Amino acid sequence: MSVLTPPRESAASRRRAPAIEALPLRNPDTASSAVMGRRAWWLVGMNLLVPGSAQILAGNRRLGRFALGATLALWVGVALAVAASLLWRPVLYTLATNWFALTAAQVLLIGYAVLWVVLAFDTLRLVRLVKLRPLARIGVAMLACALMVATSGSALYAAHVSGVARDTLGSIFGAGGPPVEPTDGYYNILLLGADPDKGRDSMRPDSISVVSVNATSGAVTIIGLPRDTVGVPFAEGPMNDLFPDGYQGSECQTAHCGLNEIFTEVEVLRDGTELYPDAEEQGSTPGIEAMKDAAAGYLGxxxxxxxxxxxxxxxxxxxxxGGVDITVKERLPMGALSKNADGSLSGVKGWIEKGRQHMDGETAQWYARSRYTTSDWDRMKRQRQLQAAILKQFTPENVLARFQEVAAAGEHLVQTDIPQSMLPYLAQLAVESKKHKITRIELTPEGGVDPDNPDVAFVRELVDEALHPPSPSPTP
Structure with missing residues (x-):
């Protein structure tokens, strides 16, 4: 019959054990309130600075070693994140926009929150509050609880933010396909502002622009397309087959054959699913696909x-x-307006006055939409002005401080077919873009383009010169 014997301890372990047992933190003079008080403050402070150290020196060493290992792992993770933000930003952006990474971060942070609660209560047990003077007893207990709320609460909040980020990204950005390569050095994205008012036959886009992002430098060019532009040509595809001479002529079934009416043409007046059968699968709609083809054909x-x-x-x-700062150049009306026969306005519920203003959301919305006292070209300028002001507000500090509000607004605000796999790269370009001034091109009469009879060749040349300016001649 064999006899089980405990594993032998090393000589070094046997030497350390008596030394640790002799420490006042582990075996204090419990009869001395002063000694117990100092010990209590030390243990609570150690639990904050190096979670697990209090248990190693005065309590359950197994728990202490586990907590200390978890603490070191957290510090290493934070150090790597800081290093990535300085040296390997693409890696950091990849993790910050990856579903699995965000889920793993959420689980780990919840685990840390639970661990810190356990350590806080275990530290209070080790303190032996009954051995302290009354005031010290209250102070130590309050400090330990406050630190527990601060540490565990911060971890739980960070876990919540990770979950919100994951869910928001998932609701806005589809899985989509693999990232596409830039075309001629640019990523071109059609930006549509739609106003789904009741009574409209479809969600007609009132604001239409193409955002071109340089794939190397991150420099941004915004090309504004007037919504009433007529005769717009299409890129190769089903709409070009229907309108080989541009969106005009007898085949056009809308009132004015304007650019923003293409959406209605495809979504309401024709069988859009027959024209673009794969649109929904790609996270788009037939109307949007037709608008893409129109923008591509017009701009080249x-x-x-x-x-x-x-x-x-x-x-x-x-x-x-938190609002946007805008310099208003002309007094503008607010409200669901209509123009009377005598030229007066009805439905005015307020005015946006001239001068520098900090606008809330409703005011900014009317600033972008107001058109009865100004031209469509003026409205386009205001919309670009607002775009620039909003981009300015999208600083990491502001977005993090207001993350939940921004995420909730974005989830119900934005639709896109940009795949999640492109987010790390686009996030890096977004950071780089802040180093450059935004270039704006307005395809309006002021920009040399007549929306009623556009010169397509001139428009394409204008866009090409903006995106690919000629290299400066070498100095002789």
């Missing part, structure tokens, strides 16, 4: 992606960002 560039912004949700985003 590939437009693989779109972003659709609901103008009603636009106000929520501005509020979530």
């Amino acid at each position: 560039i590939a437009v693989p992606y779109y972003v659709l912004i609901d103008m009603h949700g636009f106000a929520a985003l501005v509020d979530a960002l």
Whole structure:
């Protein structure tokens, strides 16, 4: 019959054990309130600075070793994140926009929150509050509880933010396909601002622009397309087959054959699913695909992606960002307006006055939409002005401080077919873009383009010169 014997301890372990047992933190003079008080403050402080150290020196060493290992792992993770933010930003952006990474972060942070609660209560047990003087007893207990709330609460909040980020990214960005390569050095994205008012036959885009992002430098060019532009040509595809001479002529079934009416043409007046059978599978709609083809054909560039912004949700985003600062050049009316026969306005519920203003969401929305006292070209300028102001507000500090509000607004505001796999790269470009001034091209009479009879060749040349300026001649 064999006899089980405990594993032998090393000589070093046998030497350390008596030394640790002799420490006042592990075996204090419990009869001395002063000694117990100092010990209590030390244990609570150690539990905050190096979680697990209090248990190693005064309590359950197994728990202490586990907590200390978890603490060291957390510090290493934080150090790697800081290093990545300085040296390997693409890696950091990849993790910050990856579903599995965000889920893993959420689980780990919840685990740390639970661990710190366990350590806090275990530290209070080790303190032996009954051995302290009354005031010290209250002070130590209050400090330990406050530190527990601060540490565990911060971990739980960070876990919540990770979950919100994961869910928001999943609701806005589809799985999509693999990232596409830039075309001629640019990613071109169709940006549509839609106003789904009741009574409309479809969600006609009122604000239309193409955002071109340089794939190397991150420099941004915004090309504004007037919504009433007529005769717009299409890129190769079903709409070009229907309108080989541009969106005009007897085949056009809308009132004015304007650019923004293409959406209605495809979504309401024709069988859009027959024209673009794969649109829904790609996270788009037939109307949006037709608008992409129109923008690509008109500008002479590939437009693989779109972003659709609901103008009603636009106000929520501005509020979530804390408002925007705008210099108003002309007094503008607010409200669901109509123009009377005598030229007066009805439905005015307020005015946006001239001068520098900090606008909330509702005011910014009317600033972008107001058109009865100004031209469509003026409205386009205001919309670009707001775009620039919102981009300015999208700083990491502001977004993190208001993350939940921004995420909630974005979830109901934005639709896009940009795949999640492109987010790390686009996030890196977004950071780089802040180093450059935004270039704006307005295809309006002021920009040398007549929307009623556009010179397509001139427009394409204008866009090409903006995106690919000639290299400066070498100095002789």
